[in-house]
Amino acid sequence: MSLLKTFVIWLTEPLHLIAIFLGLVFVSKKLRWSKLYDKFSLIAIILAILSSQPYFSDLLLYPLEYGTEQTDSPLTINSSPDYILALACNYDSESDRLPEVSKFPECSMQRLTQAVITHMETNAPIIVTGGNFLSDPEIVYAHKAKQFLVSLGVEETSIITISKGYDTLTEMRAVKHLVPNKDISIISSASHRLRVKAIANSLDLTINFIPVDYLSGGELTPYLSWPNANAFLAFQRAIYEYLAIVKYAVSKNHSLALS
Incomplete structure (x- = not known):
């Protein structure tokens, strides 16, 4: 980082x-x-x-x-995407005492879990990205993400690993050459929706954004709380x-x- x-x-x-x-x-x-x-x-x-x-x-x-769009929902997943891209979030590369599942923060866990769900529904291959941006430079995020997907039952042949990228822009650039004129479902935190779509547009990528990791319920009725x-x-x-x-x-x- x-x-x-x-x-x-x-x-x-x-x-x-x-x-x-x-x-x-x-x-x-x-x-x-x-x-x-x-x-x-x-x-x-x-x-x-x-x-x-x-x-x-x-x-x-x-x-x-x-926003104002009603199409950004897991309920509207493209039934036949060519690829599923689960963008990287983070991974605890320092602790040796934690079980593997606890090393993935909430954002990573939700993105990878949704990737498995989407793969099961569409049978499209999963792309995982992310280089050595972690605390331990010897550990590559994409490799750990692939291991986790395999542990959830995804076949290794259905996973494409790209060990590049350290943020949304560089990860999407890294996969651009793989998906020319292809439909790609991108999974990321809901708050990244506008930026992911802007980057995809600049890279001429045809995408369907699948949001996860929401931090708000979408209700705008005023309320007070502790x-x-x-x-x-x-x-x-x-x-x-x-x-x-x-x-x-x-x-x-x-x-x-x-x-």
Whole structure:
């Protein structure tokens, strides 16, 4: 994982942001900057309240996970895709004491499990991607993903392993040469829907997006609840994804300007 990505993930965590603004509150008080003290205090309070409320996270995630389209659902899986692509998420490459199934986080588990379900329904081969972006550089994500799929009963001959890629863009680029003029069902977290479709469009890939790993229920009716850790996680997921969309749009426009 790149240092920039690691930093962005750290920075978008609500508790880290709150701590930063509380630090600025402390500094501005010591330096007697009364106007900045009031502003930083207000920002810290608002951020703490909003990021801990599940409803606010639901509002942020709704355009990402649901949007206005009604076709992005496992219920509308292409009945005959040529390939199924389960994009990489993460894997604990450091712990030797955990059972293999516990080394895959929720996002990886849901993507790979859905890949097996889709394979059973369509009989299409599964593509797993992801290089050595893990903590242990000797371990390749795609290899571990393949081993897990085989343990769930998928035949090795039905799995295509591409040991490349460290994020959504590089993984989809890595499989482009395999799927020209082919229909591909891409499985990823629901919040990645807009970015996956934008990347597919730029690569001229014909895809059907299968969302998993939802962090919101899609309900927009206002409600209040006690602060909880899930709200912080959902808030971070939403902020990170919006930044990723902006980064991709800027890099794409920059590339077009240079070409």
